[in-house]
Amino acid sequence: MINLISLCQNAEKIGISGHVRPDGDCVGSTMGLWQFLSKRFPKKRVEVRLERPADVFDFIPGVSEIVDNEEDVVYDVYFVVDSVPDRIGGAEKYYKSAKTKVNIDHHITNKGSGDVCYIDAAASSASELVYDLIKEADPEGEFMDEALAKTLYLGIIQDCGVFGYSNTSPKTLRIAANLISYGFDFPKLIDETFYEKTFLQNKVLGEALRKSVLCLSGQFVYSILTREDMNRLGAGDHDFEGIVNQLRYTKGVKAAAFLHETVDGSYKVSLRSGGMADVAKAAAALGGGGHVRAAGCTLEGTPEEIVERLVAQISEQL
Ligand code: 5GP
Ligand code: MN
Numbered sequence: 111m112i113n114l115i116s117l118c119q120n121a122e123k124i125g126i127s128g129h130v131r132p133d134g135d136c137v138g139s140t141m142g143l144w145q146f147l148s149k150r151f152p153k154k155r156v157e158v159r160l161e162r163p164a165d166v167f168d169f170i171p172g173v174s175e176i177v178d179n180e181e182d183v184v185y186d187v188y189f190v191v192d193s194v195p196d197r198i199g200g201a202e203k204y205y206k207s208a209k210t211k212v213n214i215d216h217h218i219t220n221k222g223s224g225d226v227c228y229i230d231a232a233a234s235s236a237s238e239l240v241y242d243l244i245k246e247a248d249p250e251g252e253f254m255d256e257a258l259a260k261t262l263y264l265g266i267i268q269d270c271g272v273f274g275y276s277n278t279s280p281k282t283l284r285i286a287a288n289l290i291s292y293g294f295d296f297p298k299l300i301d302e303t304f305y306e307k308t309f310l311q312n313k314v315l316g317e318a319l320r321k322s323v324l325c326l327s328g329q330f331v332y333s334i335l336t337r338e339d340m341n342r343l344g345a346g347d348h349d350f351e352g353i354v355n356q357l358r359y360t361k362g363v364k365a366a367a368f369l370h371e372t373v374d375g376s377y378k379v380s381l382r383s384g385g386m387a388d389v390a391k392a393a394a395a396l397g398g399g400g401h402v403r404a405a406g407c408t409l410e411g412t413p414e415e416i417v418e419r420l421v422a423q424i425s426e427q428l
Contacts, residue, residue, distance in 0.1 A: 138265020
């Protein structure tokens with residue numbers, strides 16, 4: 111395990127990034143690390159460089175402090191959390207030029223890079239790993255408070271499906287038990303960040319389900335929303351959360367994919383499985399990555415070509 115104190119005590123400038131299109135775990139782990147380091151080292155410059163997260167995460171302390179300017183700055187220590195370093199968008203140059211590069215992740219496809227790594231594919235979430243590191247650096251919990259507890263809890267519940275996915279371990283639950291003892295309103299947090307959808311998001315989900323296609327003898331289901339669909343519905347990039355999971359709940363299905371066309375005409379692919387198919391392998395073969403049960407990639411081509419490549423990869427994993 112890496113030690114946050116020895117890593118950071120001689121640094122003046124510390125940067126933190128997570129993956130593009132940040133999800134709840136990405137927000138929880140980057141903001142959790144930021145909160146801890148900012149409080150533990152109040153004289154140091156600690157900042158997060160991240161794409162703007164969805165509005166539902168605005169209540170997390172630190173989100174309003176995310177840095178989005180371009181600046182000639184060389185960080186002494188740069189953390190990439192919940193991601194491989196080449197999936198952090200425009201922040202990659204700060205990671206590359208940093209004096210010490212640190213990678214904290216729980217994706218099985220992350221083979222590790224940089225000077226220091228803490229990668230554990232058995233962890234529920236990157237937020238669980240950040241919790242471990244904070245616990246190691248602050249065993250008495252001097253810097254753990256309600257804000258930090260709810261931030262890490264957010265990340266954990268998002269990636270383990272509110273303790274329903276197989277990546278939930280006894281340790282995950284022990285950490286969660288400790289976190290809720292700080293007294294934040296966890297049922298409200300779960301409702302508002304995990305289950306609640308806007309009216310529009312529900313409409314988009316409905317359209318994705320209506321357009322879904324079952325193939326490979328009922329073992330694979332996919333759905334595609336094009337730019338045209340999105341424009342018609344008025345849907346934006348933050349309106350797709352949860353769609354692929356709902357597809358995966360189709361009886362008999364072993365893998366599910368949801369695809370949406372991005373502004374540049376490529377397709378963002380989200381893959382899920384119930385464990386019978388390794389979607390991390392399928393995604394990796396297509397240039398992406400992730401976990402056995404949740405992975406993704408971005409593909410170029412017509413929807414027909416993309417579906418053909420995807421079906422071929424999934425069929426290999428079944
Ligand atoms: P989602 O479908 O929710 O976007 O992503 C599912 C999982 O796969 C997440 O853990 C995410 O980080 C990972 N993932 C999604 N897209 C990509 C990708 O293009 N490359 C890599 N390496 N991982 C991805
Ligand atoms: Mn994660």
